[in-house]
Amino acid sequence: MDNYSKFLHFTIFLNEKTRFLSMDINNWIEENKAKYIEISDKIWDFSEINFIEFQSAQFLAGKLEEEGFTVERGVAEIPTAFIASYGSGDPIIAILGEYDALPGLSQDKVPYKKKIETREHGHACGHNLLGVAGLNACIAVKEAMKRGEISGTLRYYGCPAEEGGAGKTFMVKAGLFNDVDIALCWHPDSFNAIWTMNCMANTMVYFKFHGRTAHAAADPYNGRSALDAVELMNVGTNYLREHMIPDARIHYIITNGGQAPNIVPAEAESYYIVRGPTTEKVHELYKRVLKVAEGAALMTETTFEVKFAAGMSNLLPNRTIERVFLKKLKEFGPIEFNAEEHKFAEEIKKTFPKADVLDLLGILGPEVVEFLKQRKDQALIGDIMPYKESSITIPGSTDVGDVSWVVPLSQFTTTCAAMGTPGHSWQTVAQGGMGIGHKGMIFAAKVLASSAIDFFTKPNLVKEAKEEFQKHRKDNPYISPIPEGAKPFLEQYKN
Ligand SMILES: [Zn+2]
The missing domain is CATH 3.40.630.10 (Zn peptidases)
Structure with missing residues (x-):
């Protein structure tokens, strides 16, 4: 042959x-x-x-x-x-x-x-x-x-x-x-x-705000409401929507809004998903959401921590x-x-x-x-x-x-x-x-x-x-949406 x-x-x-x-x-x-x-x-x-x-x-x-x-x-x-x-x-x-x-x-x-x-x-x-x-x-x-x-x-x-x-x-x-x-x-x-x-690429994070508890009727002036911070952050984010790229999305839920209305909540938490057409665009938008969280903390004299849940490209x-x-x-x-x-x-x-x-x-x-x-x-x-x-x-x-x-x-x-x-x-x-x-x-x-x-x-x-x-x-390196050191979010199911 x-x-x-x-x-x-x-x-x-x-x-x-x-x-x-x-x-x-x-x-x-x-x-x-x-x-x-x-x-x-x-x-x-x-x-x-x-x-x-x-x-x-x-x-x-x-x-x-x-x-x-x-x-x-x-x-x-x-x-x-x-x-x-x-x-x-x-x-x-x-x-x-x-x-x-x-x-x-x-x-x-x-x-x-x-x-x-x-x-x-x-x-x-x-x-x-x-x-x-x-x-x-x-x-x-x-x-x-x-x-x-x-x-x-x-x-x-x-x-x-x-x-x-x-x-x-x-x-x-x-x-x-x-x-x-x-x-x-x-x-x-x-x-x-x-x-x-x-x-869409996305990032999923929890915002946990820390304030100071007080009796909501007797001495509310001594309290610093973490729930106020969560709510103000959500309001700020809703204003942000007008000024973000049209193909991005932001959604949230409140995962902890306090225990009872007669207690100023010392702890409150929201869960956010920020989405965009690429991981890069998500990062850009996420940084702006972070500024909104900082603003909410400043207004309410609370502090907050961010807990990474997941990210996708x-x-x-x-x-x-x-x-x-x-x-x-x-x-x-x-x-x-x-x-x-x-x-x-x-x-x-x-x-x-x-x-x-x-x-x-x-x-x-x-x-x-x-x-x-x-x-x-x-x-x-x-x-x-x-x-x-x-x-x-x-x-x-x-x-x-x-x-x-x-x-x-x-x-x-x-x-x-x-x-x-x-x-x-x-x-x-x-x-x-x-x-x-x-x-x-x-x-x-x-x-x-x-x-x-x-x-x-x-x-x-x-x-x-x-x-x-x-x-x-060739000209697009992969950027992992997972920050260095972040672990799979298993904790939520441990109890
Ligand atoms: Zn599926």
Whole structure:
């Protein structure tokens, strides 16, 4: 054979191998899906929030261990973070998993609001599905590795506390992604699409004011109210809003407003989230919020301390990985929902205000608008949304952003809920525990597994994704949103 024939032969062999493997993966996931649906329902039942996902992390890590993965628990000084590895050598392909629920959103698997009385929290962002699709994909790819069809290192990253704890940002800070070549990620949603948009960077901090207590009626002049400081800081921040960039956001809650109105509160606390299009912009705005806090302390003769809770970066896109995901979504899609699932979606759709999805996604261009218009009367959309590269920043944040700054990473979404289902809602909890969510999860597992196999078998694809990553990063160094010395905010759950 001359060199060109050899090259052709090799290319055909690789293509056939990949094709064979992806078909094999599809069958394997279909044959084994009952087991993974059961695992997902188990995580749904645990419904554990930020940093206390002890049962969930243990359960998932245990399943991977049973399958021959080597598990390292408690990474990045977080008891519920873990890494499971299989194989050795290059390339190192990572699949990210999450498993944290949201507080106070307990809900049964029915299309109307019904709290499970024995449970407080609920999987209102579908992270039971997110974590288990990744686990399912890893075990499917491992089967192919075991047969000697693929070589390299496969890793499952067990990432806790996505909902406000920034587990991944701490894992990045601990250097746990430094040797990874490609990271793959997905998220449940109400459409099958590539996540091409940007997210907001943020910083999350507590402002704790200290004053002096006194009898609120007898000698208030001796008191210095920490609550006054909290309130004045909030007022100052609300004036600041007019003079900040339009794509920034500030939100707060009062976490401690004192004990009783007849006592001048010596202690009071607020919890702030400052968001912006980049970490740099967040820092600029945060410094101004800090000045407002100083002003409030000066006015009330109180002092304050700042306690860092979490921080997240905006998302760096990787169009090379996005194109691989797109090919796989088309290969394994669309999702076929059955009559019962359509009925459930129709019912649940009646429980939330008619969301104009076009308002949110219309910015992606005419093809997406047309796609959504044609399906505006459908409760469930199983088709694949047209692909559109976008640099638009959507109002929300994720710690996946931090991983995207240190390793080439992309995400896709699959339909796990009726169109327009509000995020972080009881409706998401309900759908993530039944057929609709399960189908989206199994579909996601196939896309993840088959994409991972492409990166294992096509070194040029890894090279291309890495070159693209380097180009984005060249003049943009990664600034960790975690201040030096800050630890994961576990204290809040210790009592
Ligand atoms: Zn989420």
